[in-house]
Amino acid sequence: MRKLFIHSALTFLAVLFILPFYWTFLSAVKSTAELYQFPPVFWPAEWHFENFLTSWNKLPFNTFLWNSTVVVVLSTIGQLISSSLVAFGFARFRFPGRDALFILLLATMMIPWDVKMIPLYMEFNYLGWINTLKPLIVPSWFADAFFVFMLRQFIMTIPLEIDEAARMDGASSFDIFWRIHLPLMTPALILVGTFHFMNAWNDYLGPLIFLNDQSKYTLTLGLALFKDPHDIDITAVASITTLLCVPPLVLFFFAQRYIMEGAVGSAVKG
Amino acid sequence: MAAMQAGKRRARFSITPYLFISPWALGFLFFTLGPLVFSLTMSFYDWPVVGERTFVGLDNYRTMLMDDPMFWESLGITSRFALIYVPFNIVLSFLLALLLHHARFGVGFFRTAFYLPSVISGVALVMIWNWIYSSEYGLLNYMLSFAGIGPVNWLGDKNLAVVAIIVASLWGLGGTMLILLTGLKGIPRELYEAATVSGVPGWAQMLFITLPMLGPMLVFTFITSIIAAFQQLTIALLLTKGGPQNATYFFAMYIYDNAFKFYEMGYAAAGSWIMFLIVLALSMLVMRWSAAWSYYEGELKSKDGGHDA
Numbered sequence: 001m002r003k004l005f006i007h008s009a010l011t012f013l014a015v016l017f018i019l020p021f022y023w024t025f026l027s028a029v030k031s032t033a034e035l036y037q038f039p040p041v042f043w044p045a046e047w048h049f050e051n052f053l054t055s056w057n058k059l060p061f062n063t064f065l066w067n068s069t070v071v072v073v074l075s076t077i078g079q080l081i082s083s084s085l086v087a088f089g090f091a092r093f094r095f096p097g098r099d100a101l102f103i104l105l106l107a108t109m110m111i112p113w114d115v116k117m118i119p120l121y122m123e124f125n126y127l128g129w130i131n132t133l134k135p136l137i138v139p140s141w142f143a144d145a146f147f148v149f150m151l152r153q154f155i156m157t158i159p160l161e162i163d164e165a166a167r168m169d170g171a172s173s174f175d176i177f178w179r180i181h182l183p184l185m186t187p188a189l190i191l192v193g194t195f196h197f198m199n200a201w202n203d204y205l206g207p208l209i210f211l212n213d214q215s216k217y218t219l220t221l222g223l224a225l226f227k228d229p230h231d232i233d234i235t236a237v238a239s240i241t242t243l244l245c246v247p248p249l250v251l252f253f254f255a256q257r258y259i260m261e262g263a264v265g266s267a268v269k270g
Numbered sequence: 271m272a273a274m275q276a277g278k279r280r281a282r283f284s285i286t287p288y289l290f291i292s293p294w295a296l297g298f299l300f301f302t303l304g305p306l307v308f309s310l311t312m313s314f315y316d317w318p319v320v321g322e323r324t325f326v327g328l329d330n331y332r333t334m335l336m337d338d339p340m341f342w343e344s345l346g347i348t349s350r351f352a353l354i355y356v357p358f359n360i361v362l363s364f365l366l367a368l369l370l371h372h373a374r375f376g377v378g379f380f381r382t383a384f385y386l387p388s389v390i391s392g393v394a395l396v397m398i399w400n401w402i403y404s405s406e407y408g409l410l411n412y413m414l415s416f417a418g419i420g421p422v423n424w425l426g427d428k429n430l431a432v433v434a435i436i437v438a439s440l441w442g443l444g445g446t447m448l449i450l451l452t453g454l455k456g457i458p459r460e461l462y463e464a465a466t467v468s469g470v471p472g473w474a475q476m477l478f479i480t481l482p483m484l485g486p487m488l489v490f491t492f493i494t495s496i497i498a499a500f501q502q503l504t505i506a507l508l509l510t511k512g513g514p515q516n517a518t519y520f521f522a523m524y525i526y527d528n529a530f531k532f533y534e535m536g537y538a539a540a541g542s543w544i545m546f547l548i549v550l551a552l553s554m555l556v557m558r559w560s561a562a563w564s565y566y567e568g569e570l571k572s573k574d575g576g577h578d579a
Contacts, residue, residue: 021398123308
C-alpha cells in the first residue's frame with residue numbers, strides 16, 4: 001500500500017517534470033494549424049521536423065553556434081587545467097598560509113555574482129574586452145573555487161604512497177601531477193568538465209552584459225532575440241529551445257553516473 | 271629535486287606549491303578581490319561608464335535608503351519571493367528526496383526526471399514556461415480547464431506573476447534534491463532499526479533521526495537557496511521584464527538596471543554591496559541558528575545511546 005503510494009506519487013511528479021520538455025518539442029514539430037488548436041494536440045497528425053532547419057535559418061544561428069562553441073571549448077580546457085593544478089597544490093603540499101588560503105577560496109563561493117558583475121564590466125571595458133568573447137573565456141583559466149574544492153576532495157582519496165614511490169624514482173612534482181594524478185583524476189575531471197560545459201553553454205547574464213553585436217552573440221542570446229513581445233514566433237522559439245537543450249541533456253546522460261554518485265556528496269560533506 | 275623534497279618534508283620554504291596554486295591566486299586578485307575593492311570604491315563615487323567621476327562619500331547609500339522608492343520596492347519583492355521560494359525549495363526537494371529514498375524500482379529514472387530541468391539554460395527554461403503560462407494556448411490553463419477554472423492571465427496579473435516565477439524557479443530544484451538524497455543515503459540504517467525496535471513511531475524517527483542527521487546538508491541548501499533567491503534575475507528579466515506594474519521587479523534587476531540601463535555604475539555598486547551584506551547576514555544567521563541546532567543533535571545522540579544500552 002505504502003509502496004504503491006510512493007510509486008504513484010513519483011510517477012505523477014515525473015510526468016509533471018518532463019511534460020514541459022515534451023510540450024516544447026511538440027510545439028516545435030507541430031503544423032501551424034495544430035499549434036493554435038484548443039484543446040491542444042498531444043500527438044500531432046504530421047511531424048514537421050523541417051521546422052528545426054527553417055527556424056535555425058531565421059537568424060544567424062551558425063554564427064551564434066560558432067561563438068558558443070569557441071567559448072565552451074576554450075573555457076572548459078582552461079578550467080580543467082587550472083582547477084586540477086590548484087587542487088593538486090592544495091591537496092599535496094604543506095606550505096605557509098595554505099589553510100588560510102583554502103578558507104579564502106571556499107569563502108569566494110559565497111560572493112554573489114551581482115557584486116562582481118559591475119566592477120568586472122568596468123575592468124573588461126578598460127581592457128577593451130567588451131564585445132569580445134574574452135570575458136567569457138579568460139576567467140575560466142584561473143580556476144573556479146567550487147571545482148578546485150571538488151578535485152581536491154578527490155585527490156585526497158589517492159594514497160600518498162603513489163606520490164612517494166614516484167618521487168623515489170626521481171619524478172618532479174609536476175611529473176607526479178601530470179603523469180600520475182591527472183590520469184587518476186579522470187572521473188572527477190569528467191564531472192568538472194560536464195558542470196563547466198553546462199555553465200558555459202547555458203550562461204545568459206555573462207554574454208548579455210559583455211557582448212553587444214549580434215555577430216558576437218552566443219546561442220542563449222540568439223534564442224532570447226526571439227522574445228519579441230509583438231510577434232512571438234512559437235515554432236522558432238520551440239525549435240531553438242529544443243536544440244539548445246540537446247547538448248546539456250546528452251552530456252548529462254553520459255556523465256550521469258559521475259554526477260549522481262561522486263560530486264554532490266563529497267562537495268557538501270567537506 | 272632532492273632539495274625540493276626535503277623542503278617539503280621539513281616545511282622549509284619552497285616555491286613549488288605556490289606555483290601550483292598560482293592560477294587561483296592570480297584569478298582571485300584579478301577577478302574577485304580586485305573587483306570587490308573596485309566596486310566598494312565605486313560605491314562612494316558618482317561614476318558613469320564614460321566621463322568625469324566625482325567622490326560623493328556615502329551619498330549613494332543615503333539616496334538609496336532615503337529617497338529611492340524603487341530600492342525599497344524591489345527589496346520588498348525579492349524578500350517576499352525569498353520568503354516563499356526558499357522554504358518551498360527545501361521542503362519540496364526534501365519530500366522528493368524522501369520519496370526517491372523509499373522507492374523500490376525506477377529510482378534512476380525518477381531521479382533523472384527530476385534533475386533534467388536543472389541541466390538546461392535559464393533562457394530555455396523561460397521560453398518553456400512562457401508558453402505554459404500563455405493565457406490563450408498555454409498548457410496550464412488547459413489543465414485547469416478540466417477543474418472548471420477559467421482562463422487565468424498568469425503573467426499579466428500583479429499577484430500571479432510572482433507565483434508564476436516561483437513555480438518556474440522551483441522546476442529547477444533538482445540540484446537541491448540530489449544533495450538531500452545523498453544526505454539521506456548517508457544516514458546509518460542501524461539508527462532506524464534501533465528506533466523501530468525501541469518502538470519509536472515513524473514521525474518521531476523523522477523528527478529525531480532524519481532531520482538532525484540531515485542538518486549540515488539542510489543548512490547548506492538553505493544558504494544556497496537564499497543566495498539563489500536574491501540573485502534571481504534571468505527569469506524575471508526574460509519572463510516578465512519586471513512587470514506587470516513592477517510586480518516582479520526584483521532587487522537584482524534594480525541593480526542591473528542602474529548599471530546597464532542608466533549607467534550609474536557607482537549607484538549600482540552601492541546596491542550590490544547592500545545585497546552582499548544582506549546575503550552575508552542571512553547566511554550567518556542560518557549558521558548560528560544551526561549551531562544551536564547541532565548542539566541539540568549531540569545531546570540527542572547521547573540520549574539515544576543511553577536508550578540502546
